[in-house]
Amino acid sequence: MTQYLLLLPEITLFVLGVITFCYGFIRRESKHLWIFGLLTFAVSLAVAVVCFNHREFSAEAVKISEYKQLMRVFIFTIGLLVLVLSYEDLKKNVNKAAEYFFLLIISLFGMNIMIVANDLLILYLSLETFSLALYTLAGFYQKERVSVEAGLKYFILGTLSSVLLLACIAFLYGITGSTSYEILRSMKVEDFSFSLGVLFLVASFAFKLSLVPFHAWAPDVYQGAPTSVTAFFSTAPKVAVFSALINIFLSFSLQTKPEGLIIILSSLSMFLGNLLALRQTNLKRMLAYSSIAHSGYMFMAFLLSDNLIVLSLIPYLIVYVFMNIGIFAVIISIKEETLNKYYGLGKYNPIVALCLIIILFSFTGIPPTAGFVVKLNLFKNVFSAGYSELVFFALLMSILSAFYYLRVVFYLYKDAPINFKYNKNNITLALALLCCIFLLLVGVLPDLILFFFFKLW
Amino acid sequence: MTDFIHPGLVLIFASLILPVIPKNLRGPYSVLIATLGFSLTLMAEQGFYGSVNLFGVNISPIVRVDSLSLLFASIFSFIGLIGIIYCCHIDDWIQQMAGLLYTGASLGVSFAADLLSFYLFWEMLSFCAVLLIWSQRTKEAIDAGYRYILVHIVGGLSLFVGIVIFIYKTGSIEFSSFMSYSNEAFWWFILVGFALCAAVPPFHAWLPDSYPSATIYGSVFLNPFTTKAAVYALIRGFPGAEILIYFGSIMAVYGVIYALLENNLRRLLSYHIVSQVGYMVAGVGLGVISLGLNGSASHAFNHILYKCLLFMSAGAVIYATGKEKMTELGSFAKYAPVTAISFFIGAFSIAGFPLTNGFIGKAPVVSAAGEIKNFFAYLMLNVATCGTIISIVCKMGYYTFFSDKKTDYSVRQTPLNMKIAMVITSGLCILIGIFPKTFYQYLPYPMDYEPYTAQHILDTLAIFGFTGVVFLIFLKKLKPKPYINLDMDWFYRKGAILTVNYFNKTVPSVEYGLVNRIWRWIIELVVLPLSHKVSNYERVKMSRIPNFFSNLAKNFSDSLAIFHTGRIQDYAMYMLSFLGLALLIYLLF
Amino acid sequence: MYRRILYIVCVTIVLLEIVLLKLMHLGHGYFKIEEIPAFGAILGFLGSLFVVIVAKSLSKVITKREDYYD
Structure with a gap:
């Protein structure tokens, strides 16, 4: 009975999601559906918050601890925010709204299961559950060629990564005869099949996190997908995959950590992501490269020992999600993706411009924004763990990133060649403002987010 | 709590x-x-x-x-x-x-x-x-x-x-x-x-x-x-500080002298605050015996009552007529008897007439001066009483409420709540004056003091009577005149203007004549040439470095972009070749 | 009229002071000087005279027109 109680938020989400889908399928009306969808997420969020407790529980395939519950709540919040963002799109595509919702709900369901999974098979299943939904979402607007192409690319490459994960599971099963996380602790480094398994595991996760050289799908998909879906892509899967990776790494014993692999992947991602972002003229594509770079920063956290992973990675994740949601909210409210359309925005829309500036500062990591706080926290921890060269490299790359982030800020105050029209969209603008306030608040009072985790552990 | x-x-x-x-x-x-x-x-x-x-x-x-x-x-x-x-x-x-x-x-x-x-x-x-x-x-x-x-x-x-x-x-x-x-x-x-x-x-x-x-x-x-x-x-922090006796006694007389010269009703009353607080300050100084401190406290208590009464009645006069100078008032008593009666209760209280709370309030202070044989304080406080009588009861009372009407003012009805406040306070002034023993038991230190002695009553009455005589003698001379009197505030009101004028004259000449010249010299001879040199150097030499780096980054980024072909088979190849490479490295080392 | 009443009151007070305090010894002062007959009356007269004279002579120096500070 207890395990059902613990999975109550996911069960609620699923049941309500099915109901929403049926309703939307029968009555094609976007507004009702939107409210239904909001209710679905809100109710499951509430259930997740109510169920939040401080004890650890493990059934055979599921294990729940404090930070996992937090991540679960956080995933629901992301769902809610993305739903708010997609309001405009849905008004235009009424006849696809029900499907859109269902895909969103299914993918969130999969992510949540992934977070609480304590078994490699459950992990695989949940990964597939949300990946399939995401493939469809990437190509959601069938009329646009880019969108379809992006979806297809993502699907084919994603299959490859799934195969890798399956291979990893097969290797590990072959060695121990079990698929539980618990077996990882008893592994020996010398075992070749184990190393192979770990390599495959990291590779398949690296694909989901779009780490170089498994990143190539990301720019195309980010650019091709509808903006609200891109916002979803850049946030929720990362939270889920990083949480799952934390679970797995916490189960490793310290010697078996694939140190070299982590260093190579993260430094490559930082390098390539930042460098390639320099030459982009499309804001969404630029954000794709920046997300590659940020994944690189975050991936460094896995070099740390047990608790420090959680302490440095999860605050970074939370802030990163809010930055992304905020900037995509700005993009949606302006409805322009190419950078030269942002010329002179600061004069016509000072509020939007202010939001954009705060978010970009936070991306760069300039105080007093939250981005600075979490970056400092992460770099400091990695530095004191003894990887000073890596941290130095990351700092160098951060400086490089300032070029392309702050370039946008300069554009905002250039003279506009054309006086473009801007249609007001209060909901997304409010969301962007909310994110800005959060970023500034955390930037000014870093204890708000950091202390919370210190208390948790 | x-x-x-x-x-x-x-x-x-x-x-x-x-x-x-x-x-x-x-x-x-x-x-x-x-x-x-x-x-x-x-x-x-x-x-x-x-x-x-x-x-x-x-x-x-x-x-x-x-x-x-x-x-x-x-x-x-x-x-x-x-x-x-x-x-x-x-x-x-x-x-x-x-x-x-x-x-x-x-x-x-x-x-x-x-x-x-x-x-x-x-x-x-x-x-x-x-x-x-x-x-x-x-x-x-x-x-x-x-x-x-x-x-x-x-x-x-x-x-x-x-x-x-x-x-x-x-x-x-x-x-x-x-x-x-x-x-x-x-x-x-x-x-x-x-x-x-x-x-x-x-x-x-x-x-x-x-x-x-x-x-x-x-x-x-x-x-x-x-x-x-x-x-x-002061009572709490400086009981018995001797310096306060002298300051207090002088200030008691100082206040009444200024009050006597004043024309503005509330300014006159304000100087009486100075004078009355003088009694209290002197009482604090006399606080080596508890009679002084008690007197100070009791005088403060009673003073608040009658002084507010006086201010309220003066306020009622101003409210009713819109005038606040004695030279513009006169024979007001017939328009507002309640105000006039409250004023005179307050005036007799502040002067310390027997059966008012002013009498029993300040008596302990004066007696304390006598008890510790400080003749200066004793004399000054009594002189201050004379001054109080002549300036408030006689001058202000006579020229505001009696005498001739000096300007033609119209009279507004005083609101009921103002009257209520005045009547309550007047009642208290009289009540406390009649029952001093009841009041004295609330004082901070226990004391056995009888204000109503024959000597005290007669002295007070005599002072009242003969001050009245003096007032009658000088009735013409004491007629209020439409002038103001300078006080210590002259030093900061006029003094500030004089200081500013002085600085207006001196500072600019120094500033323009000396400081500016030096600045100009420094700027022209040192700063400008130096900055010119620095900027030249910057333009010629230094700007090459960031240019070089930004070009490097751009070229690098452009050449890396070749790998992003957009073809899926290439992407898959990158992934697989990385895996292969990793395996190879693992196997070799 | 008022003047006459005041003078009568003053004379009465002086008489009372002398009779009650000096002849019947109903009170005692704090200082020797208070033993002078009708000390209160003298004090009142001289005191108020002092105040008036000081004030009047002071007013020659400190009294200014009302727009002095403007």
Whole structure:
């Protein structure tokens, strides 16, 4: 009975999601559906918050601890925010709204299961559950060629990564005869099949996190997908995959950590992501490269020992999600993706411009924004763990990133060649403002987010 | 604070919601609040209450209720109530709020047991006072308010310095007698801070400068709190400081001399505050025997009553006629008998006529001067009595309420609530005067003193009678004239102008003649050439470095972009080749 | 009229002071000087005279027109 109680938020989400889908399928009306969808997420969020407790529980395939519950709540919040963002799109595509919702709900369901999974098979299943939904979402607007192409690319490459994960599971099963996380602790480094398994595991996760050289799908998909879906892509899967990776790494014993692999992947991602972002003229594509770079920063956290992973990675994740949601909210409210359309925005829309500036500062990591706080926290921890060269490299790359982030800020105050029209969209603008306030608040009072985790552990 | 509700805090917080109360309910609401404050003060039981932890320093207790603070607190809260009744008909929430805040702050001062909260409430007093002065909303009032606040900031800073040194030197934060540290620097600082608020000459000029500028309701609030809070602080902190005897006696006479020359009603009364506070200050100085301190406290208590009565009746005169100079008034008694009667009750009280509370209030102070054989103080205080009689009872009473009408003024009806406030206060003045023993038992120190002795009564009556004779002799000479009198404020009012003029003449010539020239020389000969060189160097040499790096990054980024073909087979190849490479490395090493 | 009443009152007070305090010893002062007959009356007269004279002579220096500060 207890395990059902613990999975109550996911069960609620699923049941309500099915109901929403049926309703939307029968009555094609976007507004009702939107409210239904909001209710679905809100109710499951509430259930997740109510169920939040401080004890650890493990059934055979599921294990729940404090930070996992937090991540679960956080995933629901992301769902809610993305739903708010997609309001405009849905008004235009009424006849696809029900499907859109269902895909969103299914993918969130999969992510949540992934977070609480304590078994490699459950992990695989949940990964597939949300990946399939995401493939469809990437190509959601069938009329646009880019969108379809992006979806297809993502699907084919994603299959490859799934195969890798399956291979990893097969290797590990072959060695121990079990698929539980618990077996990882008893592994020996010398075992070749184990190393192979770990390599495959990291590779398949690296694909989901779009780490170089498994990143190539990301720019195309980010650019091709509808903006609200891109916002979803850049946030929720990362939270889920990083949480799952934390679970797995916490189960490793310290010697078996694939140190070299982590260093190579993260430094490559930082390098390539930042460098390639320099030459982009499309804001969404630029954000794709920046997300590659940020994944690189975050991936460094896995070099740390047990608790420090959680302490440095999860605050970074939370802030990163809010930055992304905020900037995509700005993009949606302006409805322009190419950078030269942002010329002179600061004069016509000072509020939007202010939001954009705060978010970009936070991306760069300039105080007093939250981005600075979490970056400092992460770099400091990695530095004191003894990887000073890596941290130095990351700092160098951060400086490089300032070029392309702050370039946008300069554009905002250039003279506009054309006086473009801007249609007001209060909901997304409010969301962007909310994110800005959060970023500034955390930037000014870093204890708000950091202390919370210190208390948790 | 379980069994003690601080009435000051109640008043302060309750008054803050006054602005949001509907307009016609503000008057009744403020009366209700003031009544609540008064009854809470009366219900307070003696003892020490409360503690607070501030920056790791534990301050305990913060509230002290003993007979001295209770005496002052009850008269403060009572007069707050009277003042609120007096002004409850007006439509100006700022004055009502400031009045309530002022009352609350003075209660806070009298209940404060530690120096920090004492200082907090002490500063609050000045700010409430300025609010009341500014409520008059005339240019003179605003100027006077600024002068008031500037003077009080000086006093407050002196007090603050004293307190800080005191805390640093002794480590104690308790507000009790400083007399064991006499003649240390902080002793003087604190004394000056208190004396400034008690309007001891030469720091008194703010009082007659600002009080007449306030609204008529404002001056009712202004006159009891600041100076009497200072008297309370002096009684608490400097009992028996001998220097205060002389300052007090001189200031008692000083006040009446100026009062005698004054033409403006409220300015005259303000100088009487100086004079009367002189008695109290002298009483504090005579505090080596408890009779002096008791006299000081009892005089403060009674003074608040009759002085407010005088201010209220003067306010009623101003309200009714719109005139506030004696040269423009005259024969007012026949228009407003209630006002006239209350004025004369107040006037006889302040002069100390037997059967009024002024008589029994100041008697202990004068007797204390006699007891410790200080003839100077004894003489000066009696002379001050003569001056009080001649300036208030005779001059102000005669030229305002009798004599001939000097200008043709119209008379407005005085509102009922103003009359009620005046009648209640007059009644109390008489009652306390008739039953001194009942009143004396509330004084801080036990004493056995009989004010009504034949000698005392006869002396007083004789002084009254012969002062009247002198007034009659000089009746023509003492006729009020439309002039103002200079006082210590001349030094900062004229002095400031002179200083500014002086600096206007000297500073610019130095600035343009000397400093500017040097600057110009430095800029032209040193800074400009140097910066020219630096910028040249920067343009030629330094800008190459960032250019080089940005070109490098751009070229690198462009060449890397070749790998992003957009073809899926290439992407898959990258992934697989990386895996292959990793495996290869693993196998080789 | 008022003047006459005041003078009568004053004379009565002086007489009372002398009779009650000096002849019947109903009171005692704090200082030797108070033993002078009708000390209160003298004090009142001289005191108020002092105040008036000081004030009047002071007014020659300090009294200014009302627009002095403007």
